[in-house]
Amino acid sequence: MFISTEEEKQISLPLDNEKGSIKSSPMGSNLDYLDGMPLETDLLDLPPPLTIYTDVNVVPEQEKNELEQSISNLEELRQKESSLDKKRKEALNKILDIKGCIRVFCRIRPFLQTEIRRIHEPVTIGLQKVVVKSVGSRKEFRFDKVFHQSTTQEDVFAEVEPILRSALDGHNVCILAYGQTGTGKTFTMDGTKDQPGIIPRVLEELYCQASMDNSSSTTFSMSMLEVYMGNLRDLLAPKTTHRTYDTAARCNLNIQTDKKGLVEIEGLTEVKIPDLAKAKWWYAKGRRSRSTSWTNVNEASSRSHCLTRINISHHGDDWKAKAEISKFWMVDLGGSERLLKTGATGQTLDEGRAINLSLSALGDVIAALRRKRGHVPYRNSKLTQILKDSLGDSSKVLMLVHVSPCQEDVGETICSLSFANRARAIETNGELPEDILNLRQKKILELEEEMREAEEECQVIRNQIQKAEFLLSENKNLILSTYQVPEEKEKTPRNLKEDNVVVNETPAVTDNRVRRTMRCSLPRFMNPTVASRQRQSASEKEIVRRARSFISGTRTSVQFSGSQSLSYSDIPIKSILQDSNRKSRFGEAKTILKESLKCNGSDLKTASLPRSNMVTASDPNLRITLCRHRRRMSDLI
Numbered sequence: 146m147f148i149s150t151e152e153e154k155q156i157s158l159p160l161d162n163e164k165g166s167i168k169s170s171p172m173g174s175n176l177d178y179l180d181g182m183p184l185e186t187d188l189l190d191l192p193p194p195l196t197i198y199t200d201v202n203v204v205p206e207q208e209k210n211e212l213e214q215s216i217s218n219l220e221e222l223r224q225k226e227s228s229l230d231k232k233r234k235e236a237l238n239k240i241l242d243i244k245g246c247i248r249v250f251c252r253i254r255p256f257l258q259t260e261i262r263r264i265h266e267p268v269t270i271g272l273q274k275v276v277v278k279s280v281g282s283r284k285e286f287r288f289d290k291v292f293h294q295s296t297t298q299e300d301v302f303a304e305v306e307p308i309l310r311s312a313l314d315g316h317n318v319c320i321l322a323y324g325q326t327g328t329g330k331t332f333t334m335d336g337t338k339d340q341p342g343i344i345p346r347v348l349e350e351l352y353c354q355a356s357m358d359n360s361s362s363t364t365f366s367m368s369m370l371e372v373y374m375g376n377l378r379d380l381l382a383p384k385t386t387h388r389t390y391d392t393a394a395r396c397n398l399n400i401q402t403d404k405k406g407l408v409e410i411e412g413l414t415e416v417k418i419p420d421l422a423k424a425k426w427w428y429a430k431g432r433r434s435r436s437t438s439w440t441n442v443n444e445a446s447s448r449s450h451c452l453t454r455i456n457i458s459h460h461g462d463d464w465k466a467k468a469e470i471s472k473f474w475m476v477d478l479g480g481s482e483r484l485l486k487t488g489a490t491g492q493t494l495d496e497g498r499a500i501n502l503s504l505s506a507l508g509d510v511i512a513a514l515r516r517k518r519g520h521v522p523y524r525n526s527k528l529t530q531i532l533k534d535s536l537g538d539s540s541k542v543l544m545l546v547h548v549s550p551c552q553e554d555v556g557e558t559i560c561s562l563s564f565a566n567r568a569r570a571i572e573t574n575g576e577l578p579e580d581i582l583n584l585r586q587k588k589i590l591e592l593e594e595e596m597r598e599a600e601e602e603c604q605v606i607r608n609q610i611q612k613a614e615f616l617l618s619e620n621k622n623l624i625l626s627t628y629q630v631p632e633e634k635e636k637t638p639r640n641l642k643e644d645n646v647v648v649n650e651t652p653a654v655t656d657n658r659v660r661r662t663m664r665c666s667l668p669r670f671m672n673p674t675v676a677s678r679q680r681q682s683a684s685e686k687e688i689v690r691r692a693r694s695f696i697s698g699t700r701t702s703v704q705f706s707g708s709q710s711l712s713y714s715d716i717p718i719k720s721i722l723q724d725s726n727r728k729s730r731f732g733e734a735k736t737i738l739k740e741s742l743k744c745n746g747s748d749l750k751t752a753s754l755p756r757s758n759m760v761t762a763s764d765p766n767l768r769i770t771l772c773r774h775r776r777r778m779s780d781l782i
């Protein structure tokens with residue numbers, strides 16, 4: 146940035162927050178440049194350019210008024226942003242209501258290399274229906290959406306995205322992958338490195354969406370657990386000892402429901418995930434934990450339900466107010482078929498029973514919810530108890546039923562599809578007349594358009610806010626320094642946010658981070674180390690002790706070693722103490738004090754300093770001692 150040495154110099158700064166690069170116009174030119182390009186077009190959506198004083202002694206009164214005007218404009222922009230965001234949320238909610246709060250999709254896995262492909266395939270699909278032909282019978286099942294064998298992970302995620310937006314808007318959300326073992330549940334939820342599934346994509350998108358929202362701050366935390374044979378296992382719990390599988394510690398989880406109906410799992414590990422890298426790291430850890438348990442204790446992963454929860458905390462403008470939390474559940478359910486197919490016995494039979502029971506309980510709950518029945522049987526399984534507050538009224542549920550294309554699996558395919566159809570219950574689109582369906586579709590398209598427009602407008606406003614905020618903060622700082630306004634205002638996280646040019650590189654703005662930001666305002670080497678703090682505290686105590694003895698007539702001098710620095714901000718008192726070291730006669734104390742105060746340009750009458758400027762010490766005991774010390778010193782004067 147070009148800074149003039151003249152008394153007053155004005156520079157109009159363009160800012161591109163995406164690129165984050167700022168360039169001032171060349172001397173004498175009226176054009177502004179960004180990354181070497183003239184900025185005429187970029188300036189179109191800029192608020193009226195604000196003036197930044199870079200080297201001033203006085204900012205004219207008129208400019209101050211203009212600044213105030215800009216502040217009120219910013220307020221208007223923020224209000225506009227919030228109302229557009231509300232409009233978008235309402236449109237999305239209406240869309241989800243029309244589509245149904247519980248949606249059931251079906252995905253058919255492609256043939257694997259090891260599988261034999263027949264000329265007449267047993268499973269055929271339409272846009273919203275699946276037909277299964279087995280010996281002499283033909284069964285048709287309807288779904289909200291059917292994904293054919295070549296559907297990509299992107300296509301599947303595109304259908305999940307609206308529900309994700311809903312989670313960010315504050316709703317509880319639940320995505321469930323259901324189906325026979327080997328039909329692709331884990332592939333859909335987890336995916337592979339080349340073809341990431343829903344969970345990694347959701348994580349990525351959550352951070353992306355949250356970072357675009359200026360109006361509130363969002364933080365995320367993650368928990369992962371397994372439901373195995375009716376027990377809950379914490380997948381993110383730290384292991385007690387290396388290579389030890391502490392079953393008791395990891396299974397010791399209770400499900401609690403509070404008066405408001407909110408579910409909490411006592412003892413479940415919840416980790417903060419301030420950025421995407423951390424989120425991915427924890428997710429990978431949880432996945433590994435699951436497979437480790439499989440290796441060590443010989444439990445097949447498909448014999449348990451794996452649940453990943455992202456808690457989304459929404460902090461509004463008021464950081465002191467309690468954050469609103471919404472839950473985003475992503476569940477890879479256990480395979481449903483083994484009991485039927487293998488005629489298992491013993492432990493395997495028990496596992497199969499446990500899975501089937503909990504799946505059937507889940508089916509009952511979803512069917513009851515879709516029928517809008519008064520009683521919903523949540524208590525019938527641990528799985529439904531955990532998900533209780535994320536399957537109910539204002540929540541959004543998405544069930545993805547997975548089926549195999551193979552002839553050998555037809556029996557299980559029909560079972561899975563029947564289960565999913567039961568979850569869809571009577572409220573199926575297929576049972577509605579054609580004209581009503583068309584009307585629905587038309588309304589959805591209208592709402593989608595409305596939502597898109599609101600979103601676009603909102604984005605423009607957000608850009609304007611960011612630019613205005615930057616210019617304002619620049620001007621504000623200069624006005625503050627010019628008018629010597631003491632900035633006593635406590636720095637709340639919101640203020641900090643305003644003071645930053647680029648807000649939210651990741652959405653996580655936690656208390657710790659704010660504290661860190663405040664600490665970071667000093668260069669790192671200037672922050673006290675533990676040792677220096679100890680030395681400083683010892684030094685302070687020593688000074689007080691000696692000052693006391695000095696005042697009470699003891700002829701002890703105060704020694705300052707080179708490495709000991711005084712933390713006193715109060716210069717007169719510091720110099721009094723230093724002088725007292727040189728001239729240690731009690732009789733000279735008053736003279737020393739007067740001299741020292743004169744030296745600092747202070748009059749004795751004005752020597753009583755504001756409280757904020759007084760000697761401070763980190764140790765509360767020391768603070769009391771210092772107060773006494775101050776009183777004695779003032780008695781001397």
Ligand SMILES: Nc1ncnc2c1ncn2[C@@H]1O[C@H](COP(=O)(O)OP(=O)(O)OP(=O)(O)O)[C@@H](O)[C@H]1O
Nearest residue numbers: 254255325326327328329330331332333447479480
């Ligand atoms: N849509 C798909 N495209 C390509 N490969 C797939 C697809 N779905 C599943 N597969 C492959 O099928 C195999 C079985 O899938 P996966 O392990 O996801 O099944 P699953 O239902 O989770 O099984 P389990 O219940 O045992 O965990 C894997 O090799 C996977 O890569």
